[in-house]
Amino acid sequence: MKQIIAINSQTKLGELVTYFPAITSRLNELHIDYCCQGDRTLEAAIEAAGITSDFITEVQNGYDEFLARPDKEIPVTELSDEELIDLILDTHHQPERVLLKELEQLMNKILLAHYDHDKNLVLMLHRSFNELKMELEEHFVKEEREIFPAMRKPNKTSEDRLAIGSIIHELEAEHDGAGDIIKHLMKETDDFTPPEFACPTMMAVYAKLHELADDIFLHIAKENSVLFKRYE
Structure with a gap:
């Protein structure tokens, strides 16, 4: 099974948080529901929240930093x-x-x-x-x-x-x-x-x-x- 994902406008929120759990605090701040509405894409979520597409770049950069950490969590999809x-x-x-x-x-x-x-x-x-x-x-x-x-x-x-x-x-x-x-x-x-x-x-x-x-x-x-x- 894959260990990383490519983050783009079509990445689903549920998939995003399972591979990048550290993003949850930021999503909570923005009131973006990734649990009960985990099937939504990033694009749909930020549009509903009134956020610009710059947020996708923010998530991509954060994920790159997360992947570089030696202590990063194993994605739960691997379990x-x-x-x-x-x-x-x-x-x-x-x-x-x-x-x-x-x-x-x-x-x-x-x-x-x-x-x-x-x-x-x-x-x-x-x-x-x-x-x-x-x-x-x-x-x-x-x-x-x-x-x-x-x-x-x-x-x-x-x-x-x-x-x-x-x-x-x-x-x-x-x-x-x-x-x-x-x-x-x-x-x-x-x-x-x-x-x-x-x-x-x-x-x-x-x-x-x-x-x-x-x-x-x-x-x-x-x-x-x-x-x-x-x-x-």
């Missing part, structure tokens, strides 16, 4: 199903569960501490976070108890692959749901910018929400654009 599943579990499921647990405790604190400062804001944060937490926890267990074991099964029959495809359809819809919640949080918090009255706890909430959002977007991209596509 077997087993290796990619293990990577997703170790670098996404487990760390995201830790962040969810930390945020749950902090969210209750700022709900009480800052209710009088901006009750609409803290209620929105509390409600949206809990919706996201429920969505992710249920999603994780479906993957860990259903689809990942099915993908690990040796000598899969055509019926096995059809069953996997059916579950994937459901999981991709859940990815869309989680993505929508995160986009709502980003909009309502001005891209996770703490308000002027924020205490250290509230600033920690915003930082951890930002970290969680970035990780979820990359997590979804690896599944939608690589692992799940193997079963189309």
